[in-house]
Amino acid sequence: MRVLVLGGTGEARRLAAALAGRPELRVVSSLAGRVADPRLPEGEVRIGGFGGPEGLAAWLREERVAAVVDATHPFAHRMTDSAVRATGEVGLPLLVLRRPGWQPEPGDDWRWAETISDAAGLLPGLGERVFLSTGRQDLAAFADLREQWFLARCVDPPEPPLPPRLEVVLDRGPFAVDGELALLRRHRIDVMVTKDSGGEMTAAKLVAARELGLPVVVVRRPPLPDGPHVESVGTVEGAVAWLDALAAAHAG
Missing domain, CATH: 3.40.50 (Rossmann fold)
Incomplete structure (x- = not known):
């Protein structure tokens, strides 16, 4: 099962590391390329934009991707919007991985x-x-x-x-x-x-x-996207569990 992981965040790198070496998954991590010397995740890496939601949808079809995980920065709303539109057009499940926001403490x-x-x-x-x-x-x-x-x-x-x-x-x-x-x-x-x-x-x-x-x-961070094909989790472990369930269904 081919999976696209969007984002150069720490969560995206940890997810790629957690999925590395799994024979049932073929993972490619995509980085926008806005940082001159990015920290690269393990495994296959793609750097550069897709050309908007239409370009992303075309890429998903050409590469026969089965699922997308958006692990971009919480404020990368344009990429998230493109992911929602592209996966909706192609008919793929989309998981949004977002670490929890900060909470004020006494004295703040x-x-x-x-x-x-x-x-x-x-x-x-x-x-x-x-x-x-x-x-x-x-x-x-x-x-x-x-x-x-x-x-x-x-x-x-x-x-x-x-x-x-x-x-x-x-x-x-x-x-x-x-x-x-x-x-x-x-x-x-x-x-x-x-x-x-x-x-x-x-x-x-x-x-x-x-x-x-x-x-x-x-x-404030932008709200999480909504859609019948969109789910969200707040941890890498949650993303791994989501992909494990998809892989099991894909294999069955």
Whole structure:
């Protein structure tokens, strides 16, 4: 049974590792190719886009794929939308693997925003030295803010438009609390902006903000897709169980 796993997330890599070597499954992992030096999963890997939902549907037919697992980032809504439309057109089951979002704890000062633009609109009055931990593709939303100074952490260098007062740190998680505390103190950060990505790799910044008493603007994640052929799980183990059931039905 041929399976397509979408995404370069930690969950996608762990899923590929868990499925490696299984004779009943042939798994190909697909990465978008937006990161210059991605961490590759085990097994067969495809890098690059499909050309929208129509291109993905054509690829699924040509490769005779039996099931798709969308393990992309919780904010990769365009890829998820394409996966929903393409699998619906071809008539394939789709599993969305999404790690749970973060939850505020006692001492947290979180301000929820529906979109990245809403997050930018909340900054005036919250602080003047901002730590942006939203990813390089979202920096344009802050380009018109001239009163704030920004520190942005990205894996790869961002492209314009960018905030006029910006310093960029190139780094990749996982991050530790001590390092995050040192970063925030060194740059005298007084407010943080992040997305509700969930997971442990970048959660240390939230602990550091709590310890320093900083307000955090948190962008809500897009809702999970809906459809008669779409299911969702929150763990790699759940995805493996879903595929095991499909493989058993496929073999029978």
